[in-house]
Amino acid sequence: MRENEFEKGVKKTMGDFHLQPSASVWPEVERRIRDRRRRRGFVFWFSLSGLLLAGLAGWWWLGETGQKRTASHAVHTQKQVFSPATNAEKSSYAAEKITETASSGDKSVTTDTKNRVEKGTILYKKSTEKEITPVSIKNPGLTAKPEPSRTNHRQTGNPKNNSRPVNKKPVSLPGVLQSKQEGEQITPALSNKQNVAARKPEGADTAVAINSEKTTPVGFTAIPDTVRKLDMVQKNDSIAINETAAGKSSQKKKSAWEKGLYLSVGRAVLTEGLGTFGQKSMEFQSGGTVSNPGNSNMSYADSVALTGTHLQAGFYIRRYSGKRTSFSLGLGGAVYATRQRTGNYVDTNRAVSFYQLSATSGGYYQAAGSRRYTNRYIYLQTPLFWHWQLNKGRDFPLMEWESGLIPSFLAGSRALVYDPVNHIFFREKSVYNRFGLAAQTGLNLTLFPESKHPLRAGLYYNYHFSQLQKTRPPAFNHLSGWGLQLRWIISK
Amino acid sequence: MTDDRQLVRNCLKGQAAAQKELYERFAGLMMGICYRYTKSVTDAEDVLQDGFVKVFRQLHSFRFDGELGAWIRRIMVNTAINYLKKHSGYRAELSFDAHDNLHPVSEEDAELKLTAKELAELIRQLPTGYQTIFNLHAVEGFTHVEIGQMLGISDGTSRSQYARARQLLLSWMEKNEMTKNKLYAGK
Numbered sequence: 001m002r003e004n005e006f007e008k009g010v011k012k013t014m015g016d017f018h019l020q021p022s023a024s025v026w027p028e029v030e031r032r033i034r035d036r037r038r039r040r041g042f043v044f045w046f047s048l049s050g051l052l053l054a055g056l057a058g059w060w061w062l063g064e065t066g067q068k069r070t071a072s073h074a075v076h077t078q079k080q081v082f083s084p085a086t087n088a089e090k091s092s093y094a095a096e097k098i099t100e101t102a103s104s105g106d107k108s109v110t111t112d113t114k115n116r117v118e119k120g121t122i123l124y125k126k127s128t129e130k131e132i133t134p135v136s137i138k139n140p141g142l143t144a145k146p147e148p149s150r151t152n153h154r155q156t157g158n159p160k161n162n163s164r165p166v167n168k169k170p171v172s173l174p175g176v177l178q179s180k181q182e183g184e185q186i187t188p189a190l191s192n193k194q195n196v197a198a199r200k201p202e203g204a205d206t207a208v209a210i211n212s213e214k215t216t217p218v219g220f221t222a223i224p225d226t227v228r229k230l231d232m233v234q235k236n237d238s239i240a241i242n243e244t245a246a247g248k249s250s251q252k253k254k255s256a257w258e259k260g261l262y263l264s265v266g267r268a269v270l271t272e273g274l275g276t277f278g279q280k281s282m283e284f285q286s287g288g289t290v291s292n293p294g295n296s297n298m299s300y301a302d303s304v305a306l307t308g309t310h311l312q313a314g315f316y317i318r319r320y321s322g323k324r325t326s327f328s329l330g331l332g333g334a335v336y337a338t339r340q341r342t343g344n345y346v347d348t349n350r351a352v353s354f355y356q357l358s359a360t361s362g363g364y365y366q367a368a369g370s371r372r373y374t375n376r377y378i379y380l381q382t383p384l385f386w387h388w389q390l391n392k393g394r395d396f397p398l399m400e401w402e403s404g405l406i407p408s409f410l411a412g413s414r415a416l417v418y419d420p421v422n423h424i425f426f427r428e429k430s431v432y433n434r435f436g437l438a439a440q441t442g443l444n445l446t447l448f449p450e451s452k453h454p455l456r457a458g459l460y461y462n463y464h465f466s467q468l469q470k471t472r473p474p475a476f477n478h479l480s481g482w483g484l485q486l487r488w489i490i491s492k
Numbered sequence: 493m494t495d496d497r498q499l500v501r502n503c504l505k506g507q508a509a510a511q512k513e514l515y516e517r518f519a520g521l522m523m524g525i526c527y528r529y530t531k532s533v534t535d536a537e538d539v540l541q542d543g544f545v546k547v548f549r550q551l552h553s554f555r556f557d558g559e560l561g562a563w564i565r566r567i568m569v570n571t572a573i574n575y576l577k578k579h580s581g582y583r584a585e586l587s588f589d590a591h592d593n594l595h596p597v598s599e600e601d602a603e604l605k606l607t608a609k610e611l612a613e614l615i616r617q618l619p620t621g622y623q624t625i626f627n628l629h630a631v632e633g634f635t636h637v638e639i640g641q642m643l644g645i646s647d648g649t650s651r652s653q654y655a656r657a658r659q660l661l662l663s664w665m666e667k668n669e670m671t672k673n674k675l676y677a678g679k
Contacts, residue, residue, distance in 0.1 A: 006630070006658065007629070007630045007633075010611065010630040010631060011630065011631055011633065013606060013607075013608050013611050014524075014528070014608055014611060014612065014631045016521075016608065017521075017524035017525075017527075017528070017608035017609070017611075017612055018520035018521055018523070018524050019520060019523040019524045019527050019536075020519075020520055020523065021519055021520075021523040021536075021537050021540055022533075022537060024537075025519070025537050025540055025541050025544075026512065026515055026516075026519070028541050029515065029541050029544045029545055029548070030508070030511070030512070032541075032545045033511070033545060033548050033549075467505075467506060471508070472507070472508060472509055473505065473506060473507050473508070475502075475505075477505075
């Protein structure tokens with residue numbers, strides 16, 4: 001029993017034992033809390049960027065693999081078409097064309113066979129469909145007789161005709177590469193490969209290249225004609241004709257990325273949290289009213305900003321990741337504007353007793369008054385969205401739901417901060433968080449889908465998870481916006 | 493003054509002013525606790541600092557099913573024990589062997605007139621093991637079973653250590669003639 005009494009006595013004595021810690025404890029505690037928050041922020045952004053990079057790398061890799069698969073499939077298909085031509089023939093044929101490109105002089109006309117071979121047989125097939133024989137521009141007296149196409153051999157039905165011996169010595173045959181003077185044979189490097197008997201059409205003075213499948217003569221009787229005809233070939237069949245020996249492909253690849261511009265116009269507001277719209281509730285909670293600005297007992301509610309305008313604009317690129325899903329990445333800017341009731345402007349320096357901020361405001365606004373001041377916050381942002389197509393767009397315009405994150409950077413501000421101790425508004429940029437993260441969601445309809453530049457129009461809502469003001473953050477500290485958004489597709 | 497619930501909400505929103513208010517509201521009391529468990533003011537402030545950092549990090553887990561002060565107090569006590577276990581200066585002394593230089597005093601004669609500060613000073617002069625167990629049992633009100641679980645000792649050891657700590661304290665009180673009024677409320 002006594003033991004219990006002893007403990008009770010100790011407890012009673014020690015119950016209210018207070019000791020004041022030294023003043024250095026709290027700053028250290030605060031520093032550690034902030035450090036942790038910063039670290040978490042760093043880890044978040046680092047992880048996010050890592051994920052993005054990994055995702056993009058994976059996507060690129062998958063895309064590349066997919067293209068190779070498609071190409072190999074095409075080669076396989078083409079083998080069947082070209083049969084009975086052998087692989088060796090094909091490769092030697094490709095090699096020939098490359099050699100021709102390299103050796104046909106400084107002003108050469110060539111097909112980009114190398115690229116085609118690399119990219120698959122569909123292109124390879126084209127190269128066989130339209131045979132273009134190099135012509136030396138430096139020697140206008142020369143007439144080139146292109147090699148006949150192998151499909152032409154195939155048409156003869158004689159498999160032997162298809163066999164084209166490789167690395168044999170040049171054969172002196174008319175039409176390989178010949179001057180106009182009878183019998184004078186030119187043996188340029190390319191003629192080493194011209195080991196297939198060229199065909200001279202009956203009635204023609206000079207050798208003529210025959211388009212085997214369309215049987216369109218694309219021959220070269222003389223340089224002007226040759227060039228002209230080659231031009232025709234180029235125009236008609238979009239075969240690359242390059243002035244350089246490198247032989248770059250002029251075939252225009254259709255980009256996998258859709259490019260466009262976006263514009264959003266709506267209302268901006270500072271909210272307490274997600275799903276909180278406006279400041280009405282705050283007015284009731286605090287007991288003060290915004291509509292009573294002359295009240296000398298100014299409440300916190302008087303300092304709360306009203307809604308304003310929200311604008312977003314920028315450029316984006318978008319790519320389909322699935323049948324109905326796509327991903328877009330943008331770069332743009334956003335302006336959030338909120339209106340503020342203030343009193344008169346006093347153009348005098350005044351020390352501001354703002355927490356952790358020993359600032360001197362170069363002029364300030366009195367708190368109570370009926371003047372309106374528009375706060376503006378300007379962000380640079382890189383919106384990252386996923387888009388989901390909701391319907392097929394047959395009976396109803398194509399509908400899309402989009403959702404994503406908007407990492408943003410506060411590039412500028414022209415806004416007032418409220419000092420609740422002195423009841424004044426002043427400008428101080430250092431109180432704002434520079435980096436922010438917002439989430440946005442929206443619903444769009446695709447308009448004029450058949451046009452060259454379709455338009456997507458819809459509604460959006462966005463919300464900044466990050467706090468606007470980092471120093472002495474007020475209750476309403478999250479920017480939010482909603483309104484109408486437009487996406488104008490520049491190229492698809 | 494903001495009520496606890498609102499204060500916690502504001503702290504969770506990251507409002508620095510609210511965090512400071514919470515600190516200022518409880519710092520004195522918690523410093524007293526830390527002081528009792530340690531041997532120096534510097535160590536007590538280290539514990540206090542660690543404890544408040546934990547408080548702010550774990551504030552989201554506070555469910556308002558008890559008093560905020562009690563919750564913070566528990567964090568402080570745990571932080572203090574961890575501090576004693578971690579720091580070599582204390583770890584060596586945090587033994588639970590019996591100290592031979594104890595001499596029992598008759599409890600009947602123990603009349604105390606101690607301020608909280610004086611009592612805290614006496615408690616701090618106990619060997620670290622005794623000090624910890626005494627604080628946990630006599631001041632915080634933990635049972636010996638709970639103390640055994642917290643410190644990794646048997647409840648019997650805790651019981652005997654506590655008894656010795658108590659005897660030691662009373663002897664010092666007697667020796668220093670600080671016992672003028674009886675501590676026991678019943679007498």
